[in-house]
Amino acid sequence: MSWLRALKETARSGLSIERRRLEPLIAIRGAAGLALVIGVSLAFFGPVVAASSAFGAFQAAIATFQRSWRPRPVLALVSGASLAVSTFLGYLTGSRLPLFLALLVLWTFVAGLAWAAGPTAGIIAASNVAIMLVTVTLPTSVANSAVHAVMILFGGIVQAALIVLFPVRRWGAQRDALADALAAEADYARRLRHDPLAPFDPVPLMTARSAAAVTPRQARRRPPELRGSRRIAERIRPVLASLADPSLGVPDEGPERERVRELLAAAGSVLDSAARAIRHGDPVELAPSAVAALKTPDTGTLLTGPPLRAADRLGALLSDVIETAEGEGTKEQDAKAEEAAEAIKTPSDGTPPAPHRRRPTLLRLVPVVVKAMRAELRPGSPILRHAVRVSVVAAVGYLIGTALPFGHGYWAPMAAVMVMRPEFSQTYERSVARFGGTIVGVSLATAIVRTTHPGVTTAAVLSVFCALLMYLLMRTGYVVGQACVSAYVVFLLGMAGDSWSQTVLERVVLTLAGGLLAMISYALYPAWETPRLRGRLGDWLKADGRYAASVVDQYAEPAERGHDDVRSALLDTREARVAWQEALATAQYEPVRNRGLSRAAADDTQHALAQLGRAAMLLEAHLPGGGATPVPDAARLAEALRRATERGAKAVRERKVPDWTEVREALAEWDARQRADEAEREAERADEAERADEGQRADGGQADPFVREGAHLLLEALEEFSRGLDGKPKPKPEPEPEPEPEPEPKPEPEPEPEPEPEPKPNPEPEPKPKPEPKPEPEPKPKPEPKPKPGATDSPDGKAG
Numbered sequence: 001m002s003w004l005r006a007l008k009e010t011a012r013s014g015l016s017i018e019r020r021r022l023e024p025l026i027a028i029r030g031a032a033g034l035a036l037v038i039g040v041s042l043a044f045f046g047p048v049v050a051a052s053s054a055f056g057a058f059q060a061a062i063a064t065f066q067r068s069w070r071p072r073p074v075l076a077l078v079s080g081a082s083l084a085v086s087t088f089l090g091y092l093t094g095s096r097l098p099l100f101l102a103l104l105v106l107w108t109f110v111a112g113l114a115w116a117a118g119p120t121a122g123i124i125a126a127s128n129v130a131i132m133l134v135t136v137t138l139p140t141s142v143a144n145s146a147v148h149a150v151m152i153l154f155g156g157i158v159q160a161a162l163i164v165l166f167p168v169r170r171w172g173a174q175r176d177a178l179a180d181a182l183a184a185e186a187d188y189a190r191r192l193r194h195d196p197l198a199p200f201d202p203v204p205l206m207t208a209r210s211a212a213a214v215t216p217r218q219a220r221r222r223p224p225e226l227r228g229s230r231r232i233a234e235r236i237r238p239v240l241a242s243l244a245d246p247s248l249g250v251p252d253e254g255p256e257r258e259r260v261r262e263l264l265a266a267a268g269s270v271l272d273s274a275a276r277a278i279r280h281g282d283p284v285e286l287a288p289s290a291v292a293a294l295k296t297p298d299t300g301t302l303l304t305g306p307p308l309r310a311a312d313r314l315g316a317l318l319s320d321v322i323e324t325a326e327g328e329g330t331k332e333q334d335a336k337a338e339e340a341a342e343a344i345k346t347p348s349d350g351t352p353p354a355p356h357r358r359r360p361t362l363l364r365l366v367p368v369v370v371k372a373m374r375a376e377l378r379p380g381s382p383i384l385r386h387a388v389r390v391s392v393v394a395a396v397g398y399l400i401g402t403a404l405p406f407g408h409g410y411w412a413p414m415a416a417v418m419v420m421r422p423e424f425s426q427t428y429e430r431s432v433a434r435f436g437g438t439i440v441g442v443s444l445a446t447a448i449v450r451t452t453h454p455g456v457t458t459a460a461v462l463s464v465f466c467a468l469l470m471y472l473l474m475r476t477g478y479v480v481g482q483a484c485v486s487a488y489v490v491f492l493l494g495m496a497g498d499s500w501s502q503t504v505l506e507r508v509v510l511t512l513a514g515g516l517l518a519m520i521s522y523a524l525y526p527a528w529e530t531p532r533l534r535g536r537l538g539d540w541l542k543a544d545g546r547y548a549a550s551v552v553d554q555y556a557e558p559a560e561r562g563h564d565d566v567r568s569a570l571l572d573t574r575e576a577r578v579a580w581q582e583a584l585a586t587a588q589y590e591p592v593r594n595r596g597l598s599r600a601a602a603d604d605t606q607h608a609l610a611q612l613g614r615a616a617m618l619l620e621a622h623l624p625g626g627g628a629t630p631v632p633d634a635a636r637l638a639e640a641l642r643r644a645t646e647r648g649a650k651a652v653r654e655r656k657v658p659d660w661t662e663v664r665e666a667l668a669e670w671d672a673r674q675r676a677d678e679a680e681r682e683a684e685r686a687d688e689a690e691r692a693d694e695g696q697r698a699d700g701g702q703a704d705p706f707v708r709e710g711a712h713l714l715l716e717a718l719e720e721f722s723r724g725l726d727g728k729p730k731p732k733p734e735p736e737p738e739p740e741p742e743p744e745p746k747p748e749p750e751p752e753p754e755p756e757p758e759p760k761p762n763p764e765p766e767p768k769p770k771p772e773p774k775p776e777p778e779p780k781p782k783p784e785p786k787p788k789p790g791a792t793d794s795p796d797g798k799a800g
Helices: 003-014 024-044 047-064 072-094 097-117 119-135 142-165 172-194 203-211 216-221 229-244 255-280 288-295 298-302 305-325 331-344 362-375 382-403 411-419 424-452 456-476 478-495 500-524 530-554 564-587 599-620 632-653 661-680 682-691 694-700 703-726
Strands: none
Touching: 003 424, 024 047, 024 142, 024 456, 047 072, 047 119, 047 142, 047 456, 047 478, 072 097, 072 119, 072 142, 097 119, 097 362, 097 382, 097 411, 119 382, 119 411, 172 203, 172 229, 172 255, 203 229, 203 564, 229 255, 229 305, 229 599, 255 288, 255 298, 255 305, 288 305, 298 305, 382 411, 382 500, 411 424, 411 500, 424 456, 424 478, 424 500, 456 478, 478 500, 530 564, 530 599, 530 632, 530 703, 564 599, 599 703, 632 661, 632 703, 661 682, 661 703
């Protein structure tokens, strides 16, 4: 993508406005906390201290809107405390420009590294630095600066107290995350009815897993419907795919496929009902048709083998979903939910419930964050490059703003710090959006000021109203939020005695300068994702290979292996896949040409890796129990998969095409050994077929054919990956010559009867016939052997 097109696309994205669900109660609560802080500060300390405390309350409320699963009061306290410390230290060094620049560079560098701990930490740290640049200009002495710092902390405490006293949707974020995961699986079940190979986005499951991590104190107070539902939801997804996949035995059309479609539709209905109940805390209301479809006995008569086992497990898991999603309802509601769960419940696989995921407390999180930040101190790290960029831009912007005759030189570095992100597209989007929002917000605020000439109280009311609009509309688009913020700052600084006309001109010009500095810094010292696409792809291949090897290895020694390594490998696969998808989406807007991985190759290889993960997931859906027959060849294949994918990931990074000879040879040896064993044990398998049906054989020693078929799917996906990376089209299978129809035997003509001779008028006496020789006696036929028990009498030789 060219630079001109990249700028055009990012500008359009930054100025876009989305229709999002608004949260008016939360916005009103944040604005009420801001109004309370401003009112108290005006009553006891005056407008200047009120402006500082208002910045603290404003930033604390914004911190609670960030995507985090920690309690919102904690975020408000952390934001207020860190901003108070930043303001106090900034004022102590503000009178000496070199010392203040050193502190600014250090503070912004640490704020840039804070992105290693996640977006929430990065946004809070960047906002603290930006607001610090404003608040350090308000105090007039050390004692006064201490008062300002205390009032900033007071603003954070007020916001935290309001969250505790007036909660809005307790555990609402966790409820939404789990409900989104169940709703995504419901949609997946419905799509599988029409497309048995439909893709599934694992992001909702990953989000729900992150939301499920709680501290021990939170675990005791967590609602019942949030306990264990996420674990069940993750186990449903492979069962749905296994039930719908035609490679496991269900034909594309026929009564079996129709039954599978009915089960998938019922599963989607049950999952949607559970999602609604969890999201709103209401009882589960199930459709009677869905319950009837799940409990009907037709499943056992139409489905056999892996599809039947998948249907049984699906019924058990949906039953568990209903029980956990019901929560705390009335006795009548609980009885209905329990009745519905028992109606569709089937014997489960006996998987023990997992303990809740532990989230470290705030104090124990500090060494984790420090470790993550230290890990980014390496060459080539995009987080380190961002930290260097933002610290240099903040210092240069502050010097430029100080040198210009406008005064209030902090506007330029503040704008730069607020818009800069580790990614190119976000930085440029936010730069354009901030400048556009600043023009709109300042223009409206100026028009209001020149029309009404507000006093201190009126300016305070207007600033609170702008903050309310910002809290309400901040998720609809960055440009809308910046328009509200610009007006908020204009009214707040006007309340503190700042000149209205001076604020308008300098804010527009210096905001433009800060945005241009941010954009130029990324062009001069970039951290492009495009050259790292091969590395991301190699990481995904390695993670997928480890997951597939872990699943296949379970069939080797079922009694001696647990499922922990499979679970760990699956989580790594999800993270690698999402990292690849995010990198690919980011690279699409970068003005960089990557000669190592074309768009077609990226599409083909990610499709192949998705199929590799899907094949491994199908095998995971039918993992053998502890008493299943071991399959020694599975261990050799698993080791071959693990080594080959590790070498393949290295080959991808080195711009080579991976080779899968080791996997192919291991699978060929397994096939040859299996054919030999089948020839020797033909009679034994026949007797085994009489003693047990197919569903029982799968758990008692017949997993070998199933896992071998899955292994062939794994090898096919790996070979497709290499072809996609090499750019070669998939070879079309040669059409088999149709056998010539054998000519039907013509029916032999029946002999016509000879006509009787007409009698002669003068018959002569017939001669006496000579005696014919006696025929030799035919040998007596040997008696046929009596049929053995179980032999067939049907003409086609098949058992009746």
